[in-house]
Amino acid sequence: AQSVTQLDSQVPVFEEAPVELRCNYSSSVSVYLFWYVQYPNQGLQLLLKYLSGSTLVKGINGFEAEFNKSQTSFHLRKPSVHISDTAEYFCAVSEKGGSYIPTFGRGTSLIVHP
């Protein structure tokens, strides 16, 4: 079975600074990887996904992530954050050829300060 670890529960950063939110996964088979964003009292919205092909994936709102198979990681990055990026971010993994039921990490709260 797969598992996901988000290494930071909270990441404070100043506006216009770069940010990286870390995600590591564990699986015995090939995987699909996802990042979602959640604003307060709302559902989750897909930011980006890795299915196959290029390991650098670009998503909405200027975010990107890189799939690193050898390190089993899928870290999310943004070169310059805005106040509006303050939200909860979830990493998720599902197994190829399996049930496709995704497993979510515990989330990272990104707090952008002016």
Added chain:
Amino acid sequence: DGGITQSPKYLFRKEGQNVTLSCEQNLNHDAMYWYRQDPGQGLRLIYYSQIVNDFQKGDIAEGYSVSREKKESFPLTVTSAQKNPTAFYLCASETTGNTGELFFGEGSRLTVL
């Protein structure tokens, strides 16, 4: 526009009462899910359904029940057997392609008084 509608958005109930959360989708997706979200614990799977008239328990199914009589609808009942039901509940459906990519509703916040 296609999407998932969860209702009610906020719900209060007294201990010992059952409550049903509605989830309706017009995306024509086959698979639907219910997750529970508590602060610092991420999303935990309660039940999922991959086709009509079939559903499976997730990791924390005790105290919950579901039905899937129509493709569009996947209601969740929180029963009085659920020991700590106060939480944010999220319904989702799986996009086509069998990758595990989910589309979420806006959530329902249940508070037990």
